[in-house]
Amino acid sequence: MATAGDRGQAAAPSITVVLPSILQPLAGGQSILTAPADGPVTVAELLDAVTTDFAVLARRLRDETGALRRFVNIYVDGDEVRRLQGLETEVSPGQEVLVIQSVAGG
């Protein structure tokens, strides 16, 4: 499992999380966050890892119970995780995870 404490070699396998522009100020201006991973991790573990230093960003994505906010969508290789196993969906090193706000509101 990847944790924020994992600091692998430069070439170590990792998983990337791509943020929408509106959230990038909450990640120090970064558009891509990377978590080292030796093997598959769940989306929940991945979010824990990449938001360790960005508590406000973490709260924008999930509520205090850990649930993904209703209009936040997370895609793993093109599939929205709610159609997979939700936050328990496994992601493997080399895969890309997209965070996209859903089309909602008025």
Place this chain on the structure above:
Amino acid sequence: MVGMTTAKSFVLAIGTKKGLWIATSQDRREWSFTGPHFLMSEIPSIGIDTRNGRTRIMVGVRNEHWGPTVAHSDDLGATWSEPEQGAIKFPEDTGAALERIWQIYPDAESRPGVVWAGAEPISVWKSTDGGEHFELNRGLWDHPHRTEWGAGYGGAAAHSIVVHPARETVHVAMSTGGVYRSLDGGASWEARNRGISAYFMPDPNPEFGQCVHKIAADAAVDGRLYAQNHHGVYRTDDNAETWNSIAEGLPADFGFVMLTHPRREGTAWVVPLKADGERIPPNGELAVHRTDDAGGSWKRLSNGLPTGEYNSVLRDAASVDTAEPAGVYFGTRGGTVYASADEGETFTEVAAHLPDVLCVRAAVVAGA
């Protein structure tokens, strides 16, 4: 020669469905605006805290995508701060998640730093650090009635908090649940709804379950409070032990707003709406009604207000300031905001075409 009195100015904060506007004025007639702050987030609650030698504006922010949070500004909105871990966060053992902050209520001068909040799901929170971190009130959260409290159209929330400035008495109103009172600073709570009708329930006089829309305390008479109910306007003179109707003389007994004078006995304002189906100003004629005798009679106030107004005024979309004479402010779901510098005798339009107005708060602040 330098004036001998401290300069005062006025701040008016307007929370809408799509952001916050902040206005300042020297005379309550000409206003300068900044905003929108928090564009595309709704601002259902605002607290302006003028204690501690500063003006702190606290706002409940809710974004459809990114959820709710509390932010504060000590420079009239030029910059905003948000605690990293969030100011309001349900403890893990509750299994609950914050949905919306409905009320931010700075406590009395005698309790600097204390700020209360009411939220959805129905919960009351207390901060002792000026609104930066709040603790869940366990007494109310663990109340045996909680599983039977319901949700109004806008959600299930504690939306009114009234704290006695000297004693440990706290009144809370929730929709739906009614009025709850604590005599020990919030440690324990009892329903106090005797006399308030819940016509929409099988037993119209239950211990709790009423849909009280707003409560406010009389600043000069101990134990006297006023309530605007979902149909019904009431007063209590015995600290909420019993409530009696004061709706006679009003064109409608429905509405959301209840305001009281910052100092004067018996003075309160409501904004009646025709209901239950219509929920517009009666006949489309917008008017504020004020009583100066604790509900014995009401005076219709509409100077400066338009006819042909079909938008409602929500429970927190109205406020008074503490000046003399007191200012009265309110906004509509049509995005118009009106201000009166003479206790409602005359109104002027201070903003129009904003998104739905959810919350209005006004304050007298030091400095020009």
